[in-house]
Amino acid sequence: MVSFFRAAALALFAVAGVSAQDAAPQGKPDRLPCAPLDFVEKKADFATINMLVGLANGGILKSMLAGKADPLTITEKRLDAVPFSVLGNDFQLTPVVQRLDVKGLSDIKIRSVNITSPTNLDLGADFSAELSMEGTLRFEIAQVNKQWWQICWTNILQPKTCPPKIISTDVGIGLQKLGVGTNMKVEMLQCNKAAPAGTCKDLTVTDLFSALAPGGTDALLKRILLRLKDVSMSSLALQFDQITKLNFHFHSSGPLLTEFGQKLFKFTTTELNKKGDMYRNVINVSNQLFKTLVNKVIGDKLKPMFGAGCYDA
Numbered sequence: 001m002v003s004f005f006r007a008a009a010l011a012l013f014a015v016a017g018v019s020a021q022d023a024a025p026q027g028k029p030d031r032l033p034c035a036p037l038d039f040v041e042k043k044a045d046f047a048t049i050n051m052l053v054g055l056a057n058g059g060i061l062k063s064m065l066a067g068k069a070d071p072l073t074i075t076e077k078r079l080d081a082v083p084f085s086v087l088g089n090d091f092q093l094t095p096v097v098q099r100l101d102v103k104g105l106s107d108i109k110i111r112s113v114n115i116t117s118p119t120n121l122d123l124g125a126d127f128s129a130e131l132s133m134e135g136t137l138r139f140e141i142a143q144v145n146k147q148w149w150q151i152c153w154t155n156i157l158q159p160k161t162c163p164p165k166i167i168s169t170d171v172g173i174g175l176q177k178l179g180v181g182t183n184m185k186v187e188m189l190q191c192n193k194a195a196p197a198g199t200c201k202d203l204t205v206t207d208l209f210s211a212l213a214p215g216g217t218d219a220l221l222k223r224i225l226l227r228l229k230d231v232s233m234s235s236l237a238l239q240f241d242q243i244t245k246l247n248f249h250f251h252s253s254g255p256l257l258t259e260f261g262q263k264l265f266k267f268t269t270t271e272l273n274k275k276g277d278m279y280r281n282v283i284n285v286s287n288q289l290f291k292t293l294v295n296k297v298i299g300d301k302l303k304p305m306f307g308a309g310c311y312d313a
Helices: 002-016 039-065 205-212 216-227 255-264 269-273 277-305
Strands: 072-078 082-086 089-103 108-110 120-127 131-144 165-176 179-190 228-239 242-250
Touching: 039 108, 039 205, 072 277, 082 255, 082 277, 131 255, 165 255, 179 216, 205 216, 216 228, 228 277, 242 269, 269 277
Parallel strands: none
Antiparallel strands: 072 089, 082 089, 089 131, 108 120, 120 179, 131 165, 165 242, 179 228
16 A cells, blocks of 8 residues: 555655755754745746656556556545435444455556645546456444434344444445546645755755656655655545446345445446436545545555655755
8 A cells, every 4th residue: 555655656746746845853953944835836847747747657657556556455444424314214324444455556647737726736647447446345334313212223132322233345346447636735845945055955856857767766755755744635536437347245134234225325337327316426425435535544654654844864
């Protein structure tokens, strides 16, 4: 999982990291505090950056991802709760990714980067090959707003405490020509403009070419991570040309599960490929869940490596 984001950081955050650095390092009181990076001020550099994105799309990115992040494995990630109503009662569904293997990520084309604010960037990618996802999800279903006299559908033998019901399902999904559009909040730091010459060195566009040299990828990524303070996904927009596979196999059964399946998983590949109301509903829910998943992965895997700094040594 980390390998994917290492590569993605060079394709995306390196794209964003035109110029950056941190707060005054401990033990270095003579060094001026680092300053926030304003992407709007770097607008002129993004023409060059988008040219580099085009070069990466020519095969460099695929070779970086193949074997290191394709396939990608995600484990034990808890997503946001989704409210729904069945059987005349209100419930809250919390999906948990037990394990998910994603294949086809290396056939990727990065979209041009656009600045939307001093700290936000529009980033996107399109996948030319079929993207497949296989794994196991766990759903925690809690009955909410329950009155004392109502049946506890999640555990009929414990009506007073009414604990959540936990069910697992095997999932298989295949998507052709998946498109991903995001708006990312990227807080980076750069050298203080008042810093004496030679005491602090910002990243520049030309530094991105160092990734082409042997060992250059790791060195550049280290400098980028040092300058990152925070990263999060503000919005996500998914789309696909066609869904080729959609399988859900539940490990248990019962009245609640039957109603739950009919309520949330009654769509078919044929219906989704018509791109009607059902397609839009599934896309909206997927946008919410996958945004949560990405932010969880960033928080768990990337943020511990952020340096919130600007001094390389």
